[in-house]
Amino acid sequence: MYKQISSTQNSIVKYILQLQEKSRNRKKEGKFVLEGFRELSLALDGNYTINTILFYPEICSHERVQILLENTKNSPECIEITKDVYQKIAYRGSTEGVLTIVETKVHSLETISFHNKTPLILVAEAPEKPGNIGALLRTADAANVDAVFIANPKTDLYNPNIVRSSVGCVFTTQVAMASTSEIISFLQEKEISIYCAALTASENYHIQNFKNATAIVVGTEATGLSDEWLKNSTQNIIIPMQGKIDSMNVSVAAAIVIFEAKRQRNFES
Known part of the structure; x- marks a missing residue:
């Protein structure tokens, strides 16, 4: 009983x-x-x-x-x-x-380990909306990225709305939460190229080479990425827009770039 x-x-x-x-x-x-x-x-x-x-x-x-x-x-x-x-x-x-x-688990950078020499990482700076975080985690799972880093987190990973909107993908990918400075240092130490989604000094995302160790970095729709990311970027990237606005939902933008990286890695010429 x-x-x-x-x-x-x-x-x-x-x-x-x-x-x-x-x-x-x-x-x-x-x-x-x-x-x-x-x-x-x-x-x-x-x-x-x-x-x-x-x-x-x-x-x-x-x-x-x-x-x-x-x-x-x-x-x-x-x-x-x-x-x-x-x-x-x-x-x-x-x-x-x-x-x-x-x-819960500890989600520090020290817990992250890579099983290949060219990891693909999704980084999100200061995401606030649980729905967006959940969608980013779903994208990460769908693309089987090596890790997700959340820089300057505004909410804890086990918020019920994040767990729900991620449909459990919060459990399927390595996740680390740290400051922007700590994550940049980690990426630089590992010699991982940093591609920042930004409007300034940017090149189209699809002409980049994402076959090497790569971090795709996205910010919030309201404020974008902090200057610290832009100063340490290997290359700022942009998704060409054909409508009247110059931005899209952060999880959608991340998915577009992440799957371009996967396309390059899966279909090398």
């Missing part, structure tokens, strides 16, 4: 809500809340540690929970919850009846 919770005032319910709602609680506890089987499967593949599994048996059966337990490396606590509790803590409308408390 699993432990059962039927009251929405239970201390574990309150704990989960605090993890969902407050970044400082996630940082203090080193934990976050994850919903849904797809995301959980990706987290397990990414060697995340599951501490607690909460499930609503009307949606998620005991048998499915048992299969889930067999795929975990540790022995997480399992808690059966009622409909009222599930509706209280479910962040999304369709979470397949399961929520988990998961341990």
